[in-house]
Amino acid sequence: MKSVIIHSGGLDSTVLLYHLRALGHQVEALSVNYGQRHKKELQFAARTCAELGISHEVAHLPDLARLLGGSSLTSSELEVAEGHYTADSMKTTVVPNRNMILLAVAAGHAIAQKADCVAYAAHSGDHAIYPDCRPEFADKLAEVIPLADWHKVELIRPFVAWDKAAIVHRGAELGVPFDATWSCYKGGELHCGRCGTCIERREAFHLAGVSDPTPYAADAPKLEALIEHDWRIA
């Protein structure tokens, strides 16, 4: 099974890489530079692939940021909000139709490579603020993609029924070096520890009972403070 994995360099897609490799897939990683401010994730993606000896392709499509403008993930004029994903402020991180664009590019690349499938790390905790993370959207996309060419490519989402803690748990089993993954939307020197994706990351380690090796910024709130806060850390 030859699989093209959409690999951001983040925790979920890195575990997916290890997971499919462990299942015997012949994997190729595809990262997309869509003009995100946290381009740093692409360096993490490249490093992981080099480490594993996996072929890694980067689609350089930075003009997407301008075309889909107005998201704090792509515009340096907008601040990335802090706090849990559930906060209204996180809506500024929506990049319109990003997932469909990434999947369409990955499917085209997979067809060109005569791969069998495109895999991405959608999981059950993907958030209501991201409409293109909804299962009904992804289910329909999964019906479209095999029709895109005479060479049939399937869309697979091995983590779709898992939460992020389950992904961390699986990553720990597989010996994923979590500190070689990047989540933070701010793209600073260290993970900020306080934006939506950092909080979610920390929460997942906590819930999975796995020690979090991520170095967070010095001014990041302590895990205990997050737990006491209403940021939904169980």
Next chain:
Amino acid sequence: MKSVIIHSGGLDSTVLLYHLRALGHQVEALSVNYGQRHKKELQFAARTCAELGISHEVAHLPDLARLLGGSSLTSSELEVAEGHYTADSMKTTVVPNRNMILLAVAAGHAIAQKADCVAYAAHSGDHAIYPDCRPEFADKLAEVIPLADWHKVELIRPFVAWDKAAIVHRGAELGVPFDATWSCYKGGELHCGRCGTCIERREAFHLAGVSDPTPYAADAPKLEALIEHDWRIA
């Protein structure tokens, strides 16, 4: 009704621009540089929009050519075949999943612009060699796109039941300056008159009974020769 039209600068999408404008849509044209060798069409698109005072956006995504590689439309190492679309040789012009990528980018842009719909000039003569021109593919895509965001964008295909001759006929009614549109895949000085898209263009004028103002290359076969040939000109 605010509409983002995927506008290649070709005949079909130029008539679509005029058609939706005549129906009272507030139109914005979106062209995509996906590394096609016939980039010339983008200049034609820009000129038409300037002429009509229509807003025109170009998505610069040339790295797609490399990622989706191996098509004669994007690779200067491959020759664009000559002869009718029905010929096997035209398969080299397939760009894997091109339409889904264009539509995904256009939908993302339309969401960012708070437009009501994305329109493209798919027509009944679109060819079996292009799997992403099949109605079953486009029908599914039309179900996906409105789910991509809380701001709902519809996919419309006003010409889906028309053949290309009907498009030429409608263009003539609307006074479309056909010589300001570009079809030829070869992207030379003049339309070559002998590649699949040139033959289809000539055929459409012939069938519509509309005089074809396109200047073809000096060595292009005469229309009569195409008719005598088995290139399916009726």
